Amino acid sequence: MHQILSEFNIKSNVVSVPCVEVFNQQNTLYKKKVILDSIPALIIEASKPDLWFKFLPKRGGKVFGIDSFGESGSSEDTYKFFNLTAEKVAESARILINE
Numbered sequence: 863m864h865q866i867l868s869e870f871n872i873k874s875n876v877v878s879v880p881c882v883e884v885f886n887q888q889n890t891l892y893k894k895k896v897i898l899d900s901i902p903a904l905i906i907e908a909s910k911p912d913l914w915f916k917f918l919p920k921r922g923g924k925v926f927g928i929d930s931f932g933e934s935g936s937s938e939d940t941y942k943f944f945n946l947t948a949e950k951v952a953e954s955a956r957i958l959i960n961e
Contacts, residue, residue, distance in 0.1 A: 866952040872959060882913050893917065902958045904951055908941075924954055 867874045877896055879885045885893065897903050903923035905914045911927020918925070928944050941947055 863948045863951065866948050867955055870952060870956045872952075872955055874955070882907075882910075885917075902955075904955055904958070906946065906951060908946065922958070924958060926951060926954075 864874055864876050875898070879896070885896070897917050897919055899919040900921060901919065902921045903917070903919050905911070905917065905923065905925045905927075907914050907925065907927040909928060911925045911929055914925045914927070926944075926946055928940075928946070933940050933943065935943070
């Protein structure tokens, strides 16, 4: 992801949050250090993306995710179907920072 964003000349911070419930239990200062208010955020969640909307910063952003159940296929095909590819997310980042 970081490499593709760099190709668009977009500086990025890539953060992994393995458990949204644990992240949500952290204090506000910590959460604001991880997801900065001063820049837009792109949040990628393969399941339950609605849990992440409350973390979007003041500058806005977008949450990518799969909000339905029962799709079958390879992970690669499923991610392409739901636009959860690095290329699609990077394109959204480019559009977001140019708004």
